[in-house]
Amino acid sequence: MSMPSLSSPSRSGLRRVGRAHLFIGLLLPLWTPLLAVPEGPKLGVSITQESILPLDISVFPEGTGLPPGKGTAVEGKMQFEALCQGCHGVKGSGGDAEELVGRSPLNGSRPDQTVGNYWPYATTIFDYIRRAMPLNAPLSLSNDQVYALTAYLLYLNGIVTETSEMNATT
C-alpha cells in the first residue's frame, strides 16, 4: 500500500484562518460560507447533478425524490405477505421485528409506537422501505412494490383506503 503524499498548509493559508476566526468572532455568530475554512488542495472531481441520480434515493416530505410508479394496498398486501410478514407478523403485528400497526393513544401508559400512531408519513415510509427493506435484500424492490407496500401500511393503520393509489403526487 502506498502512503498518501502529504502537503503542508501554506503560510498564507494559515494567516487566512486566523483572520477569518477573528472576523467571525467579532461580528458574525451566524454561519457564513467560505470564511472560516482552512484551505484544501481542491481535488474533488466535478460531477453533474444528473450523474448522481442513480445514487440519490432520498425522498423528502414534500415529495421531492419520489420516482415514477404506483401501487395500492390491495397490491401491497400480496407483497407484504410474500416479503415482510415473516418478520413483521400477519398484518404488521406480533412479529419479531418492529410493530407496524397500532393506533393506541400516545399518552397512554405503554403505547407501541407504530406507523399508525407515531410515524404516519408516506414519504418517510417510502424512503425507508426502498433503501432498507427487506433486510436480506435491500434496494431490491421495484418502485411499484414500494408504493404498494407504503399504501398497505397506511391502509392497515386506517389512514388510506384499500384502493387508494400511491404515486409521486398523492
Next chain:
Amino acid sequence: MSPTPILPPDDLEPVAGGGLLDRRMFLRQGIALGGAGLGLLAFDADATDVPRWMKTPGGPFTNYGEPSAYEKEAIRWISANAKAPGHGISWTPLHRLEGTITPNGLHFERHHNGVPAIDPEQHRLTLHGLFSKPIQFSLEQLFRYPMVSRQCFVECGGNSNAGWHEEPIQTPVGYFHGLASSSEWTGIPLSILLDEAGLQPEARWLVAEGADAGAMNVSIPIEKALDDTLLALYQNGERIRPEQGYPMRLILPGFEAVLNVKWLHRLQAVKEPLMSRNETAKYTELEPSGKARQFTFIMEAKSVITQPSPGFRLKGPGLYQISGLAWSGRGTIRRVDISADGGRSWAPAALQEPLLSKCFTRFRLPWRWDGSPLILKSRAIDDTGYQQPERSTLIAERGQRGYFHYNAIVAFAVDSDGSLRHVYA
C-alpha cells in the same frame, strides 16, 4: 496487588458522609492503592515462588497485538436480533476499563443491517444538492487534505435507557451505560469539503447517508456541519475499523451517535430535513402529553461510577478508590460530586486532566468504607452550569416513555457483604 485494603492515617477525617475522603488525599499522602479497579476482587496468590514465566522464553512477536488471555471478560456484550444478527448493538465494557480512551476493539456498535465490507478503492464520497459545484472524492484524494485530531465521546441516543424501567436493571455498568465510547478521531474538517463544493447559503441541512445495507440516513443541521464536524478517517491512530465506519465516518462531537454516520458515502445539501425513519420513528422522545421531542441532538451531561460497581464485590472494610466517567455534549465537565450516603452529602471528585470538551472525563475519589450498607451516587456538572438530574426529576419532566436521552444520576447500593446492586434512590 495486595488484597489488603490500605488504611489511611487516622487523623484524616471524611469530607462527606459514608467515608468519602478528600480528593487530594492520594496525592498528598503518596499512598499506593491496593483496592483500585479490579483489585476489588482480591486474590490470594503465593507470591514467594519465582513465577514459571520467568523460567522459560516468552511468546513470539505478533503483527497485531491482542489483549492478555486473562482478560476474557473485557469484551463487548452483543445484543442482536436472533433472526437478523446484523441488527442490534454491542456494549463497551466500561466496568472493565480505566482512563478515558476506549480501545478500538471495544468501541460500542450499532448496526442496522450488518457491517459492510467496503473496498476503499471503490468507495467514493459524493457531495450534491445545494452546492454550486457537486463533487466526488476518492480516498486517495482525501488523504491530501489537512487533517486535525480531537478526542471526544460518541454516545448512542438510546444509551442508559434501562433507567426508564420500573425496576432497576441488574447488570454490569458497561451493559447499561456502555453505548458510549471515547476515542481520538483524526480526519478532515467537513467545512473544507463543503466549502470546496460551494455550499449554497439556502442550504440548512445535510442529509448524510452510509454505504451499508439499508443506506442509513439522517439529516444534520448545517450549523453543526460547519462547526466542529469531522470527516474521520482514523480512530486512536489507526484507520477506522469496519464496524466503526471504515473507510470514513462523520464525527459530530456531543451529538447523539446516529448522526455520526458510518460508512459515509453521500452528503446532500437541502433546505428541509428529510424526516427519515431514524429521525421520526426512532431517536425522538415521546412525552407524557403524547407529543414527541424531535431533533434532540445534544447528549446532556451524565456520569456513572465504574468502580466499584454491580458485579464486583468489596473485600471488607478499608480504603478504596471510587472511579468513574463523566461527559457532556454541551462542553467540558466542570465538577463531579460523589455521595456515599444516598445524596445527603456530596464531595467533589478529582478530575483527571486534561479536561476536554465533549469528551470522557475520568473522576476519582478516595473512600474509606466502614463495612456498613450505604448508597453511592455521582453527579456531573458541566461548564454551562447544567447539573445531571436525579431520576425522579428527569421522570417528572419527561415521563417514562421517551426511551432516548436518559441521563439521570445512577445509584448503587453497597451491602454489608461488599456486593453492589443498582437501585433507584
